[in-house]
Amino acid sequence: MQLSKKPFYKSWKLLSLLLPLLSTTLLISQVDAYHLNGSRVDRPNQIKYWFDSSISQIGYTSAATHGSTAWNGVPGVNLKINATATTSASSADVKWYAASANNDLGQFYAHCEWSGGLASRSVISINTARFKNIDTDQQKETTAHEMGHALGLDHEDDVPAIMVSSGWENSVYPVQDDKDGIYHIYID
């Protein structure tokens, strides 16, 4: 009896040692889950965004403003993200357009094209043909997601993130993994 119990006790003890290790490993992999797209804005605490007239014409000023400012306050190492509007397209880090129905964005609700590297400049296009079919919070999550691309984040499908490639995180603001990615990009 004692002999048969002893191995069981030992293996249980081993398991109890392994469990904290396993959960620690899971936590570590969650922290590092975000993916970067290789670009970053020049002055993350002085980002300028600009709206083409098509944004207000089609009634998406509020959604685009939300996305542009949804990351404000998210910390890098020594600064916080801050984006404000500009009327000067040439000085803007991020330009927003509402694509015409003829503009082929296919299945996507919106699209962000970034220039890559340091001082990246981005163009975000809203696919008006599909954007009108989602609710207000989904529109806001979409615009915040596109702004995440402009800031340097790529898609993240393994842990909760508004940078998920499809479907909804059901958050109109960045969640922890998104913020961890920003912290990694803006180390100065």
Ligand SMILES: [Zn+2]
């Ligand atoms: Zn995306």
